[in-house]
Amino acid sequence: MDVSIGIALVLLMATFIVIAIYYFRRQAVALEQVAEIEEERYMRQTRHWRKQDASNIQISDPTKWFQKQAVIALGMDIQLLEADRKFSNPSAIEFVANAGQRVIFSPLDPRSIKKFFSGNKTRGKGAAAKLQSMEGETPLLGRNPRSMEKGAVSLRDDEYFDLLSGNAGEKLGVHWGEPAKLWVYLIPQGLAIFK
Amino acid sequence: MFTMNKKRFFISPLISLFFLLIIVGVVWAQAPGPNRTTTTTVWRRKHCSYRASDSGYFCTLDLYYTPSSSCPSASATEPWFNAGRCGWPFDCDISAGCSIVVTHPSPNPPVSCSPPSTGCTEVTQTTTLPEATVNGSFTCGLAGSNGWCVGGAGIDLSANEPLAGEMITLIEGDPGVMCDPPNASSISCSWSGGSEGNYSIGFWAMSTYGDSSVEEFVNWRLDTVPPTTGYSVSGGTAGSGGWYRGGPLTITASGSDATSGVPSGGAEVSIGGGGYAPTGTISSEGWYSLDLMATDRAGHTSSSSAGAGLDNTPPVINPGITGTAGSGVWYTSATVTGTESGSDALSGIGSRQYQIDGGAWQSGGSATVTGEGAHTINWQVTDVAGNTSTDSQSFSIDSVEPVSVFVSPAEGTTVTINGNLNMSGTSADATSGLNAAQISLNGGSSWSGIGLAGGAWNYSWDTRTVPNGTYNVLVRASDVAGNLESTAHITVVVDNEGPHVNITALWMVWETASVSVRDAGIGISSARLVIDGGVYGSQRIDWSSGNIPNRFTWDRHFGSVLAPPGEYTVTLVAWDQLGNSGSDSGVVVVPEPPTATPTFEQTSTPTSTAEPVKTGSKPTATPAEVAMVIEPEAAEPAEPENVEIPLPPAPYIWWPLTVIVGLAVILGITGLYDPRPKAWRRLGEIRNEAFLAEEARDKLEGYQ
Numbered sequence: 001m002d003v004s005i006g007i008a009l010v011l012l013m014a015t016f017i018v019i020a021i022y023y024f025r026r027q028a029v030a031l032e033q034v035a036e037i038e039e040e041r042y043m044r045q046t047r048h049w050r051k052q053d054a055s056n057i058q059i060s061d062p063t064k065w066f067q068k069q070a071v072i073a074l075g076m077d078i079q080l081l082e083a084d085r086k087f088s089n090p091s092a093i094e095f096v097a098n099a100g101q102r103v104i105f106s107p108l109d110p111r112s113i114k115k116f117f118s119g120n121k122t123r124g125k126g127a128a129a130k131l132q133s134m135e136g137e138t139p140l141l142g143r144n145p146r147s148m149e150k151g152a153v154s155l156r157d158d159e160y161f162d163l164l165s166g167n168a169g170e171k172l173g174v175h176w177g178e179p180a181k182l183w184v185y186l187i188p189q190g191l192a193i194f195k
Numbered sequence: 196m197f198t199m200n201k202k203r204f205f206i207s208p209l210i211s212l213f214f215l216l217i218i219v220g221v222v223w224a225q226a227p228g229p230n231r232t233t234t235t236t237v238w239r240r241k242h243c244s245y246r247a248s249d250s251g252y253f254c255t256l257d258l259y260y261t262p263s264s265s266c267p268s269a270s271a272t273e274p275w276f277n278a279g280r281c282g283w284p285f286d287c288d289i290s291a292g293c294s295i296v297v298t299h300p301s302p303n304p305p306v307s308c309s310p311p312s313t314g315c316t317e318v319t320q321t322t323t324l325p326e327a328t329v330n331g332s333f334t335c336g337l338a339g340s341n342g343w344c345v346g347g348a349g350i351d352l353s354a355n356e357p358l359a360g361e362m363i364t365l366i367e368g369d370p371g372v373m374c375d376p377p378n379a380s381s382i383s384c385s386w387s388g389g390s391e392g393n394y395s396i397g398f399w400a401m402s403t404y405g406d407s408s409v410e411e412f413v414n415w416r417l418d419t420v421p422p423t424t425g426y427s428v429s430g431g432t433a434g435s436g437g438w439y440r441g442g443p444l445t446i447t448a449s450g451s452d453a454t455s456g457v458p459s460g461g462a463e464v465s466i467g468g469g470g471y472a473p474t475g476t477i478s479s480e481g482w483y484s485l486d487l488m489a490t491d492r493a494g495h496t497s498s499s500s501a502g503a504g505l506d507n508t509p510p511v512i513n514p515g516i517t518g519t520a521g522s523g524v525w526y527t528s529a530t531v532t533g534t535e536s537g538s539d540a541l542s543g544i545g546s547r548q549y550q551i552d553g554g555a556w557q558s559g560g561s562a563t564v565t566g567e568g569a570h571t572i573n574w575q576v577t578d579v580a581g582n583t584s585t586d587s588q589s590f591s592i593d594s595v596e597p598v599s600v601f602v603s604p605a606e607g608t609t610v611t612i613n614g615n616l617n618m619s620g621t622s623a624d625a626t627s628g629l630n631a632a633q634i635s636l637n638g639g640s641s642w643s644g645i646g647l648a649g650g651a652w653n654y655s656w657d658t659r660t661v662p663n664g665t666y667n668v669l670v671r672a673s674d675v676a677g678n679l680e681s682t683a684h685i686t687v688v689v690d691n692e693g694p695h696v697n698i699t700a701l702w703m704v705w706e707t708a709s710v711s712v713r714d715a716g717i718g719i720s721s722a723r724l725v726i727d728g729g730v731y732g733s734q735r736i737d738w739s740s741g742n743i744p745n746r747f748t749w750d751r752h753f754g755s756v757l758a759p760p761g762e763y764t765v766t767l768v769a770w771d772q773l774g775n776s777g778s779d780s781g782v783v784v785v786p787e788p789p790t791a792t793p794t795f796e797q798t799s800t801p802t803s804t805a806e807p808v809k810t811g812s813k814p815t816a817t818p819a820e821v822a823m824v825i826e827p828e829a830a831e832p833a834e835p836e837n838v839e840i841p842l843p844p845a846p847y848i849w850w851p852l853t854v855i856v857g858l859a860v861i862l863g864i865t866g867l868y869d870p871r872p873k874a875w876r877r878l879g880e881i882r883n884e885a886f887l888a889e890e891a892r893d894k895l896e897g898y899q
Contacts, residue, residue, distance in 0.1 A: 013857050020865040031874035035881050042885040049892055156884060 043155040043180045050159045057160060062168040066095060070103050073151030073184035078103065083172050090116050091176035093169065100189035104141070107179035110150060113141065141185055148188065154181035226367070226399035226410035231324035239305035240314035245269055247276040249293035254281030259314035262305035269295040325357040327408040329366060329400035333415060334385075343455050343493035348417040349387035354400030354408060356380045361404045368398030378403065389415045391454045418493035422452035426464055426487055428503060438504040438542040438580035443478035446503060450489025462489040480505050480541060506580035510539035514574050514588050521593065521677030524569075525627055529594040533562040533572040542579035549574050567592055567626045593676035597624035599632065599683040601670065609686040611717050612658055613773050616687060619653035622672035622680075630673045638667035639682070645670070658689040663716040665689075690716030693777035694769040698724075698747070704758070704785045708747045712769040719743065722769040726783065728753040729763075743769070749783055760785045 059065050067080040079098035086093050090113060092106035106113065141148055155161045166178035243258040243266030256275050258267065272295055276287030287293035308315035329352065336347015352374060354363040363382045365375040374384035382400075389396065393416045400408040427447045431439035450462035463471035465486040477483055482504035490496045518531035535547050549562040550573040564570050573587045599622040600606045610616070622632050632652050633642040645652045652670070666689060669682040694714035702708050712722050719740045724747065726734045732753040738744070749765075751758045763785070768778040 009853065009857060013861050016861050017864045020861070021868045024865065024869045024871055028870035028874040031871060031878055035874065035878040038878060038881045038885065042881060042888070045885070046888065156881075 039154070039156065039181075046155045046159050047162065047180070057163045057167055059164060059168045059171060062171040063095070065164065065168045066093075066103075066105060066172075069105070069153045069182065070095075070097075070184050070186075072157055073153040073182075074103075074149055074186055075151065076186075078186070086172065086174050088175065091169075091174060091179075093172060093174045097186075102187040104185040104187065105182050106185070107176055107182060109152075109183050110141075110185075141187060149186040151184050151186075152181055153184065226397065227401075227407045228399075229326035229409060230406040231326055231404065233322040233324075235320045235322070237318055237320050238308045238310055238315045239318040240308045240312065240316060241266060241303065242299060242306050243267065243303065244297070244299040245272045245275075245295055246298045247272075247287050247293060247295045249276075249283070249285075249287055252281065252283045254283060254287075255298070259308075259312065261314050261316045262318050263316075264314070266297070266299060266303055269297050324404075327354060327356045327358075327361075327363060327400050327402040327404070327406070329354040329398060329408040329411050331398055331411055331413045333413050339418065339455075340494035341455070341492050343393075343416050343418050345417075345493050345495060346419055347387075348389060348415070349385050350389075350396065350398070350413055350415070351383070351385050352398065353383035354381070356400075356402050356404070358402075358404060361402055364401045364403055366398055366400050367407070369396050373398055389417055391417055391420060393417075393454070418452070418454040418491065418495065420452070420454060421495035421497040422450045422457050422461075422489040422491040424462060424487035424489045424497050424499045425449040425451070426485060426501065431505065432581060434506070434542065434578070434580035434582075435545060436542070436579045437502050438482075438506050438578075440505070440507050440580045440582055442505045442507070443476055444503060444505055446475045446477065446485060448473055448487055448489070450487075450491070450497070452489075452491035452493075452495070455492035455495075457489050457491050461491065462487070464488075477503060477505050480507055482541070504542055504580065506539070506541040506578060506582060508539070508541060509582040509584045510537050510544055510576045510578040512537040512574055512576045512584040512586045514572070514586050516588060516590060518590075518592075521627075522630075522675060524589065525591050525593050525676030527592075527594055527676050527678050529565060529592070531564045531570070531590060531592055533564060533574075533588055535560045535562075535574050535576060537576045537584065539576075539578035539582075542582075544576060545579040545581070546577045547574070548577075564592070567595065591627070591676070593624075593626035593674060593678060595624070595626060596678040596680040597622050597629055597672040597674045599623075599670050599672045599680055601683050601685050604685050606683055607685065609688065611688040611690060611773065613689065613691045613775065614658060616656045616658055617653065618656065618668065618670075618685070619651070620670055620683060621651050622647065622670075623650050624672070624674035624678070627675035627678075630675050630677075632670060632672040635669040635671075635682075636661070636666055639669050642671070647672075656687075658687070659691045661689055663690050663692045688717060690714075690771060690773050690775060692716060693775035694719055694722075694771050696722070696767050696769045696777040696779040698765060698767040698779050698781040701782045701784065704749060704751050704783055706748075708749075708765070708781060708783065710743070710745050710747045710767065712743050712767070714769070714771045716775070717772045720770045720772045720774075722767065725766045725768075726753070727764045727766065728756070728758060731756050731758060751785060758785050760787045 063080055063083065066083075067078070070078050070080060078101070080095040080103060081098055082096055084094045084096045084102070087106075090106060090108050092104055092108070095103045095105070097103050108116065153161070158164060162178040162180045165180075165182055166176070169176045169179075239262040241260040241262055241264050243260065245256040245258070247254045247256065254276055256272055258272070258275075260266070270289060273287055273289050273293070276283070276293065276295065278284055278286050287295065289295065305318065310317075331350050331352045333344075334347075334349045334351055335344035336349075337345050339345035350373070352366050354366055356363045362378040362380050364378050366373050366382070366384065366386075368386075370386075370388055373386040373388070374382075376382045376384050393414075395412045396415050397410045397412050399410045402408070426449060428439060428444050429447070430443055430445045431441040433439055446464050446466060448462040448464035450457040460473055463473055464475050465471045465488075466475040466477060467483040468486070469475070471486075471488060482502060485501040485503055486498065487501060488496065488498045513536050515534045515536060516526070516531060517534060518526040519528035521527040533549065535549065537547075538544060546558060547560040548556045548558055549560075550556050551562055551564055552570055553573075556575070562572050564572065569589070569591045571587055571589045573585065575583060575585045577583045599620060601608075601618060601620040603617070603619045604610045606620070618634075622629055629647060629650060632645050632647050634645045634652075634654050635642045636656060645654050654670075656668075666687045667684055668687050669684045671680050671682040673679045692715065694712055697709075697711040699708040699710075710724070712719055721740060722738045722743045724736045724738075726749060728734065734749075734753050736747075761784075762782050764780055765783050766778060766780045768776060770776045
């Protein structure tokens, strides 16, 4: 009798916890969306205010610019060696860092990238497979996306960011327009797969 | 007390005189006038010179005389030219060819000399220098009529000082300093400080020489103030507010102007919008507008509006009375207010006056009258034009209700009665007198008249026609004015019925009979119960009030005799305190002894009926031997069954602890996996960053 009650209580608590976490996650997603809207507004205001007077912005060393953005976004000292791969759909550029990590820049946030690949890949091959690119079956974000680090840099950090990012991308052959925000993904060395 | 210091007494007139002289000097400014004649003392003598010639000889002769002397003629000097003079060897002989000519100029003014030379005499010499001159002309910016200036009047002034080195300092005149430009030999200026009027202003120029020019005059003619208009009314009697009575009215326009004056016929009036004329007539009742116009000699025209009315109709007087009306001329309120609300269609009501009972006249349209008795209000209403209407009101006041009192029974007492009740009393009214009296036997629900004989009344009431009870008997009287008093009263307790008596109709001798004795009236006095035993006699029990039981149990005895089986009539009689009685009867049964032995069993089932529960066993002895009293017993509840109730289990002390731990686990785990704080932080960071950036931009734009 007492054991049954105990089991019932544990199950009840578990149910409470599951329901609470579920709704907390939903609220968090809503807050994230509000934050994104606010960030969009903020960046729009920045773009409006700065008075498009920087049409002659040119970057001579795009790798150095991307390295600077990586440092800002990831909050760590990292040295980009070269641009390794470029992707057009989704737009992304991959750098190899000095410690063997891969640093990927993309205008798409993790959720969009995840959604993009999940819509293009066969089901049932695991989460890592879903994040593989269409090119050469090389995972874009590694086999274990949970272990990667990510950050973002945007017009919040530089009021001419969209012009600079567009120019830097063009210089490296990535035609991603003038994105107001770039996501930076750091794939640890052990998870990287080289060609 | 007034005391004066002697020194102050002496000085004060001097100071006053000093200031008076200053004031007179300022007000009566006069031109000093030119003063350029100088007198000097010099030595002068007359110098007469002559020249004689004869035969190549020449000689001159100078003669000196006093300045006032005349020079001698040439021939008169012949003796002076004799031989020896000028080396002449001969005398000059005019007749022999000697010629003498006058060589001094002609005329020959005296020449300077120094005393004590011959003829040198002290002479007083007077010198007059050229005077300063001043000119002025009257100027007018806005010319009126008849040479009057109606605005912008002034005097253009100019002055000149002919003496070198001297200058004109200012131009002064009757009003004082008229202009004071910088000193110059020639100045010109304007003055416009003249007041209204037609007069001559004198002025002169002051010079640094210390004198002034000759006073010049210019005529000043200024009138800037328009005339005032007015009118006079004749032919009627003036009321107030421009209203007149009588008539017809003659309106004469008038005007006045302090400066140039209004000529005859210069004031006109237009009555009721008609044409303007010096006079007009109002002959019909009504209010008319008066448009007045006056023109002065200077050409100013003024107009004003006024009004005048003719009202020969007296006001309509409309007196009324406010109070509680009684019968006829009587009012029953202590205060009666006479009001007057009359009107006047033309000039309106000017005043309302009233006079109460021949007293002083007072103002107002509401007259408050107090006091019992007859009153008269005289009204007098006057309209604004002075027409008067009068009226009067007569009425009487009786605000005091008549007074009635019971004499027998005494007023306010309570009497208890059966049968007839004779009542008497009196009523009185001091002012208007009694009108009628009424009596109510039911506390005022219905009334019936009672006869009045000189203020006394009486009434006989047969209380047997009404049920027992307490009655409020009221008497009220009304007076001629209509006042109805608030009644005299007594309280009558009617008790014509005996007590209600009830006894059980039939009962066994061992039972208890129910006894009920109650009286709706004055109350029970005593009761008696009689059991009629026939040949065995009777048993009588008397109870006084308060001791009457509600149960009766018979001991089956008539005195010392045990009542044999049978039925006996029991009569219960009760009396109230007025002697009214009531009775009831019942039968008590003494049964025959039973032939079978009944068996009684006690049951545990309680009964709710009123039947007695017999306990114990029926005695087998005959009733004649044992008198058994059976008392009804109240049903007793059965004793509860002795059931063993298990005790509730002891509280499980681990439950609260379990719940607390469970809640803590839930909160901990959900808090651990709660992603909302991170999302909140990110939103907050973005908003804060946006706010700071916006603030910085605002500041930057402010600088720009």
